[in-house]
Structure formats: C-alpha cells, structure tokens
Amino acid sequence: MTNVSSLEVRIEKKKLERAAYVLKCVAHPVRISIIDLLEQRTRLTVSELQEVLKIEQSLLSHHLTNMRDKGVVNTQREGKNVYYFLTDVSITNIIDCINGCKVF
Template identity: 75%
Template sequence: MDNLQVRIDKKKLEKAAYVLKCLAHPMRISIIDLLEQRNRLTVTQLQEVLKIEQSLLSHHLINMRDKGIVSTHREGKYIYYSLTDTTLTEIINLINRGKAF
C-alpha cells in the first residue's frame, strides 16, 4: 500500500467524467462509431443509418458539440460533423471486443 497513489491529475479526471457523462447514451456511442468509420457525416447521413427523427439526432449532436466531442464544418447547404478527438473511439473498440463490459 505504500506505493499506491492516484496516477491521474484531478483536472483530467474531471474532464473525463464530463465527457463520459455525455457519452453515456447508446445513440451517442453509435454516432461516435459512425464518425469513426467515415471521418465526417451530415445529419441526413447519420439519420439514414440510425433511423431516428432528425430533431432527436440534432439534440444529441448539439449536446456532443457543446461538450467538445464533435465539431461542425459547413460546405454549402451541408453541415458535416466529425470527431474532435479520435481517442474516444478506443472506448467503442473496447465495447465491441467485449472487454469493457
């Protein structure tokens, strides 16, 4: 027990908890998984795959954007969403391999 210590900085722990709270929804995890596969997608493209209403999808995307998980880029009439930090996809990989849960 002498060498036992918290190895993660308190600020990093707080940020991780903040992001993980946002990710704690199956639809948001699915969005991350899709954005990992394609780098960037429009709301319409995400909606086609996820098969949910546009308003509900937009709610999730706005929440994820506000938390800094996704970013947006406008090209003409289209707004593309992409991941701001691809290390989040490691969580998806752990879930998919059945190692995390």
C-alpha cells in the same frame, strides 16, 4: 488492514472531472453509434446520420449539439448541409474497450 499510505489516485482532479464529463457524453447508445459511424466515414451530415440511425431530426440534433459542446465532434457547414466529424479519432478507442472487456 493493509497499509494504504502510499496509495493514491494517479489522475489529477481536473483531469478526472473532465474525463467524467466527456465519458458521460459518450455513455449513450445513440452517441456511441455516432462515434462508430464517424470512424467509418470521417464526416457525415445530419441527414446521413438520421438515415442510418432512424431517429427524429431534433433528437439527433440535440445529441450532436451535446457532443460538440463537449468537444467530441466538430462541424463544418457546406451549403445546406452541416458535416460532423470526430475532433480526435482516438476517442474510438473507447469502442475497442467496450468490445474488449467482458463487463460491457
């Protein structure tokens, strides 16, 4: 058995927990799609997302609330519409990971 005494996880505990928490949010087909769409259009209303994704309004709303709770997206209301946008566009790097790793 190799010596392992110098080996340690290079990510601190709090960061690990936060990362897992946010990744869990990303780990859903609809929510990955939303990230992809918001990379293309900067901001989209719920109706626009619904038109593209073709899922029930309330289900989409639940997904969006989930993503906002975790800081992945943010909102701005304009009249009847609520625009959703990525809090940090660099989260789209996850999609590059998906496309660049055979495991996915």
